[in-house]
Amino acid sequence: MMLPRTVALFAVAALAFVGLSLAPGRARAQQLAMPEKAQQCLGCHGEKGVPVDKLIPVIAGQHQGYLYLMLRDFKLGLRKNEIMNAMAAEMTRDEMMAIAEWFSKQPWPNLNQPRASEADTKRSELAIVAGQCGACHGAQGMGDGTNPRIAGQWQEYLLLTLTEFRSRARKNNPWMSDILNTLQPEDMPALANYMAGR
């Protein structure tokens, strides 16, 4: 008869379904476990992902690869910032990976920044083509892996870090500095306004 066979197939299918539905449940539970040291970050980078100060970057929802690299660069002193150098100095590689993973899984906050003016948008679109920003940061500025998301970041932080790359005060990625030095100084505020408002 066909019946036992059908029942058996159904049982296998049901088991597979249970297996599938359990797996994401476990993964979610793991995502929610906040690494102990991440608690120290929330005072500045924001309990709900919104940093308390516009010169402090959003890290909630930023890519894990980029976050890890920045913590490593701060620890090694390749990127200079007194606070962050001190924070990262205390962390092991595994702690940095776990913290980077946890923040990468939090939602990116909507900072509700205004869209750039028409003049800034025009200037930015030309600069983005000239500097081929999309090749690494993606057409929408969303980044991937070790290329940071820049869309929707604080305007104030973007302007600061673009200016510091350009002057080579931020020296942990000379390539970014070289690219920005092919552009005009006036492109920096236009780009910051444009990316913040996306």
Ligand code: HEC
């Ligand atoms: C006292 C405030 C403060 C605390 C606490 C703090 N940060 Fe920061 N963080 C900053 C500031 C300010 C910057 C911007 C540095 C600069 O000027 O380039 C920054 C930058 C960063 C960046 C670079 C982001 C980017 O877009 O380039 C990462 C990653 C980061 N912090 C992670 C952390 C983590 C993880 C912790 C907790 C272990 C932490 N921070 C704790 C203030 C803080």
Ligand code: HEC
């Ligand atoms: C060849 C790939 C590449 C290109 C092209 C490129 N970037 Fe980047 N950009 C990066 C990488 C990688 C980083 C991370 C640098 C680091 O290691 O600190 C970065 C960092 C940045 C940051 C800092 C983000 C943060 O959170 O601190 C900004 C802002 C930025 N880029 C804007 C631009 C703009 C605007 C352009 C075009 C004019 C551009 N980039 C072109 C690869 C690129």
